[in-house]
Amino acid sequence: xxxxxxxxxxxxxxxxxxxxxxxxxxxxxxxxxxxxxxxxxxxxxxxxxxxxxxxxxxxxxxxxxxxxxxxxxxxxxxxxxxxxxxxxxxxxxxxxxxxxxxxxxxxxxxxxxxxxxxxxxxxxxxxxxxxxxxxxxxxxxxxxxxxxxxxxxxxxxxxxxxxxxxxxxxxxxxxxxxxxxxxxxxxxxxxxxxxxxxxxxxxxxxxxxxxxxxxxxxxxxxxxxxxxxxxxxxxxxxxxxxxxxxxxxxxxxxxxxxxxxxxxxxxxxxxxxxxxxxxxxxxxxxxxxxxxxxxxxxxxxxxxxxxxxxxxxxxxxxxxxxxxxxxxxxxxxxxxxxxxxxxxxxxxxxxxxxxxxxxxxxxxxxxxxxxxxxxxxxxxxxxxxxxxxxxxxxxxxxxxxxxxxxxxxxxxxxxxxxxxxxxxxxxxxxxxxxxxxxxxxxxxxxxxxxxxxxxxxxxxxxxxxxxxxxxxxxxxxxxxxxxxxxxxxxxxxxxxxxxxxxxxxxxxxxxxxxxxxxxxxxxxxxxxxxxxxxxxxxxxxxxxxxxxxxx
Amino acid sequence: xxxxxxxxxxxxxxxxxxxxxxxxxxxxxxxxxxxxxxxxxxxxxxxxxxxxxxxxxxxxxxxxxxxxxxxxxxxxxxxxxxxxxxxxxxxxxxxxxxxxxxxxxxxxxxxxxxxxxxxxxxxxxxxxxxxxxxxxxxxxxxxxxxxxxxxxxxxxxxxxxxxxxxxxxxxxxxxxxxxxxxxxxxxxxxxxxxxxxxxxxxxxxxxxxxxxxxxxxxxxxxxxxxxxxxxxxxxxxxxxxxxxxxxxxxxxxxxxxxxxxxxxxxxxxxxxxxxxxxxxxxxxxxxxxxxxxxxxxxxxxxxxxxxxxxxxxxxxxxx
Numbered sequence: 001x002x003x004x005x006x007x008x009x010x011x012x013x014x015x016x017x018x019x020x021x022x023x024x025x026x027x028x029x030x031x032x033x034x035x036x037x038x039x040x041x042x043x044x045x046x047x048x049x050x051x052x053x054x055x056x057x058x059x060x061x062x063x064x065x066x067x068x069x070x071x072x073x074x075x076x077x078x079x080x081x082x083x084x085x086x087x088x089x090x091x092x093x094x095x096x097x098x099x100x101x102x103x104x105x106x107x108x109x110x111x112x113x114x115x116x117x118x119x120x121x122x123x124x125x126x127x128x129x130x131x132x133x134x135x136x137x138x139x140x141x142x143x144x145x146x147x148x149x150x151x152x153x154x155x156x157x158x159x160x161x162x163x164x165x166x167x168x169x170x171x172x173x174x175x176x177x178x179x180x181x182x183x184x185x186x187x188x189x190x191x192x193x194x195x196x197x198x199x200x201x202x203x204x205x206x207x208x209x210x211x212x213x214x215x216x217x218x219x220x221x222x223x224x225x226x227x228x229x230x231x232x233x234x235x236x237x238x239x240x241x242x243x244x245x246x247x248x249x250x251x252x253x254x255x256x257x258x259x260x261x262x263x264x265x266x267x268x269x270x271x272x273x274x275x276x277x278x279x280x281x282x283x284x285x286x287x288x289x290x291x292x293x294x295x296x297x298x299x300x301x302x303x304x305x306x307x308x309x310x311x312x313x314x315x316x317x318x319x320x321x322x323x324x325x326x327x328x329x330x331x332x333x334x335x336x337x338x339x340x341x342x343x344x345x346x347x348x349x350x351x352x353x354x355x356x357x358x359x360x361x362x363x364x365x366x367x368x369x370x371x372x373x374x375x376x377x378x379x380x381x382x383x384x385x386x387x388x389x390x391x392x393x394x395x396x397x398x399x400x401x402x403x404x405x406x407x408x409x410x411x412x413x414x415x416x417x418x419x420x421x422x423x424x425x426x427x428x429x430x431x432x433x434x435x436x437x438x439x440x441x442x443x444x445x446x447x448x449x450x451x452x453x454x455x456x457x458x459x460x461x462x463x464x465x466x467x468x469x470x471x472x473x474x475x476x477x478x479x480x481x482x483x484x485x486x487x488x489x490x491x492x493x494x495x496x497x498x499x500x501x502x503x504x505x506x507x508x509x510x511x512x513x514x515x516x517x518x519x520x521x522x523x524x525x526x527x528x529x530x531x532x533x534x535x536x537x538x539x540x541x542x543x544x545x546x547x548x549x550x551x
Numbered sequence: 552x553x554x555x556x557x558x559x560x561x562x563x564x565x566x567x568x569x570x571x572x573x574x575x576x577x578x579x580x581x582x583x584x585x586x587x588x589x590x591x592x593x594x595x596x597x598x599x600x601x602x603x604x605x606x607x608x609x610x611x612x613x614x615x616x617x618x619x620x621x622x623x624x625x626x627x628x629x630x631x632x633x634x635x636x637x638x639x640x641x642x643x644x645x646x647x648x649x650x651x652x653x654x655x656x657x658x659x660x661x662x663x664x665x666x667x668x669x670x671x672x673x674x675x676x677x678x679x680x681x682x683x684x685x686x687x688x689x690x691x692x693x694x695x696x697x698x699x700x701x702x703x704x705x706x707x708x709x710x711x712x713x714x715x716x717x718x719x720x721x722x723x724x725x726x727x728x729x730x731x732x733x734x735x736x737x738x739x740x741x742x743x744x745x746x747x748x749x750x751x752x753x754x755x756x757x758x759x760x761x762x763x764x765x766x767x768x769x770x771x772x773x774x775x776x777x778x779x780x781x782x783x784x785x786x787x788x789x790x791x792x793x794x795x796x797x798x799x800x801x802x803x804x805x806x807x808x809x810x811x812x813x814x815x816x817x818x819x820x821x822x823x824x825x826x827x828x829x830x831x832x833x834x835x836x837x838x839x840x841x842x843x844x845x846x847x848x849x850x851x852x853x854x855x856x857x858x859x860x861x862x863x864x865x866x867x868x869x870x
Contacts, residue, residue: 127771
């Protein structure tokens with residue numbers, strides 16, 4: 001459709017969009033909340049508009065409104081959505097069905113979940129095209145194969161014969177982009193298309209998406225919380241917060257000269273100054289030549305891994321998914337007994353199996369997880385959750401326990417009033433703080449932090465990192481900090497271990513690990529972290545020495 | 552088809568055989584615990600110690616239990632189920648016709664009930680939480696909540712007594728024309744359908760609703776598919792494993808659980824045969840019927856397991 005007219009002119013014009021939903025808070029009558037407050041935007045044909053903001057900002061809700069779609073009971077209650085010159089909100093259900101998959105297509109955050117596991121990829125890719133009758137099956141398949149090639153997928157001729165589980169996450173994300181492009185729509189809504197990917201895979205997918213948009217002249221709404229990513233693909237950026245417009249401007253203006261304070265905070269979010277501590281003389285925990293595998297598998301998930309952790313310091317473990325970071329944590333805690341090698345603590349070896357370790361050893365090693373909400377019992381109050389280690393390890397009960405819980409809540413910068421709340425009543429950042437307090441309650445020597453900030457918005461993650469650093473100073477606790485995010489590593493680590501396919505490929509003090517000369521993998525990892533710089537993507541792709549594993 | 556899936560299927564079948572053997576031991580042991588033995592039962596009042604001992608010798612009842620078990624099992628494996636004490640007839644021959652009758656009834660009940668339950672489930676999902684959904688769920692629940700004998704008698708009252716459309720007694724015999732046979736089983740088949748319908752319908756609804764939360768259902772909606780096509784093409788194929796499971800359980804019930812319905816309609820099937828011989832304490836018959844019921848149950852469950860394995864694309868198409 002876009003081809004018939006010139007590549008200029010208005011495609012999408014959203015005016016005073018208002019979106020509401022009904023929420024059912026526990027113990028209260030249901031009430032209406034406004035998710036999007038009178039937001040307006042326009043998009044020219046063939047242009048890319050980035051929608052950016054924290055979770056709850058209404059980015060996805062606005063994006064989906066261009067298809068007349070509301071997730072889970074969300075209602076469009078006001079305004080106009082004018083697409084190709086007509087208000088689609090007046091078209092009713094049939095109108096929506098005709099434009100979905102034909103004029104507007106959608107690329108979801110997790111392609112792994114968004115593909116139907118029961119059907120072959122090709123059947124799903126051409127489904128919308130066939131449904132709307134814009135091409136015959138043979139034509140559609142030809143088009144799909146051409147798109148697979150354009151998105152540099154391996155074996156473009158045959159990949160369509162595969163099922164979703166037979167293809168890697170990064171590839172699936174590109175197949176999904178091909179699926180959106182296959183019916184030759186005028187507009188594609190990209191909803192965090194690279195957020196779930198490893199940093200080294202993200203860069204490939206991002207480049208593929210960018211090329212595809214350029215070559216097909218499709219317009220796009222690009223939704224993400226990562227400004228550095230959106231800066232690579234968008235012509236314009238719109239910053240949203242709590243369902244309201246904060247700032248809207250050209251990409252260069254937003255990242256270089258933000259006019260609003262909130263935009264400024266987003267732009268400068270990652271910088272925490274953390275001076276590296278020199279390693280002490282004796283580590284209190286040493287992992288020596290540990291090799292581990294799941295089940296009776298011959299594939300070793302950890303191969304001969306050795307690291308040391310010093311009192312009151314942070315060892316960051318970095319690597320992409322599948323590199324064995326979390327498995328290392330499981331080996332140290334005894335959840336996965338190593339096949340070979342030992343873990344020594346305070347000069348004595350720890351029992352391999354969790355069940356063989358005395359309570360005192362358990363107390364010394366605590367864990368915090370990525371998903372704070374599933375790491376807590378939803379039917380217990382914050383007070384019970386934090387108080388449990390106090391009862392279990394120290395036998396502190398009653399008023400004494402309540403006093404300690406209040407102190408801990410104070411330490412995580414949450415008031416005493418939170419003690420009676422349930423996890424469901426807390427925000428994502430508050431939940432993670434409660435998990436931190438629970439681990440601190442045991443007075444451990446080491447806290448293992450497994451991707452603790454990955455599920456959080458940048459500003460909230462920033463607050464959590466600062467809190468962790470402060471607590472480290474006060475309590476002299478050491479962290480084993482597992483992450484795939486190198487920006488976080490720079491802000492918190494004293495020493496770094498880079499892992500790749502089960503091996504430690506680079507290990508040492510932060511300053512040494514992060515300064516050249518680099519090995520190929522560390523170089524790839526470092527050069528894949530998006531920078532808030534227009535043109536960074538092209539430069540990074542050009543300068544790479546090895547291909548990423550997820551490709 | 553590749554080796555891991557064949558291996559899984561072979562495992563299930565082997566497991567089923569082991570299970571069936573274990574059940575046969577239980578059935579045999581159970582009937583041994585009962586006071587009295589076959590010799591006593593045959594001779595009844597006229598038993599004298601000498602005649603009892605003679606008969607026991609003759610029947611091999613003095614042999615140790617395990618020898619008698621293997622003798623019985625060997626017979627079963629070669630198609631000899633023993634002789635009924637009450638009538639002196641060969642059990643295998645009398646069971647053959649009745650098993651055929653039971654399967655005939657179960658087959659037609661299933662032909663109606665299974666597609667109906669699945670279609671009703673799909674419709675309920677399509678109009679979920681609306682009045683159509685509530686009506687379907689309500690009626691289905693009501694039909695399950697009534698005991699089957701009650702449904703049976705209500706059907707007899709209206710269709711046989713009041714309107715005289717179908718016979719109230721389902722007599723069938725060898726060489727009966729197909730049409731008449733179908734007319735004879737209309738009422739018991741309807742009663743069975745009503746009993747099993749709700750369970751399958753509600754499981755279908757729940758299984759599909761579970762899948763409707765998935766991101767790929769949203770993807771399908773955003774392609775512009777109609778609500779019914781989203782359910783049929785994208786939700787249903789992923790909900791098939793739990794549906795097969797509940798369908799097979801209900802099929803097993805149609806064969807094994809028909810006792811009450813067969814008695815109500817005086818239908819000459821396995822259920823009635825079992826009830827007749829339980830009242831006469833005819834142990835060999837009870838053993839044989841119990842073993843056949845167990846075999847039906849286990850095989851249908853194996854089929855359900857295999858169905859679930861085959862329905863899983865991850866197992867069908869390994870990496």
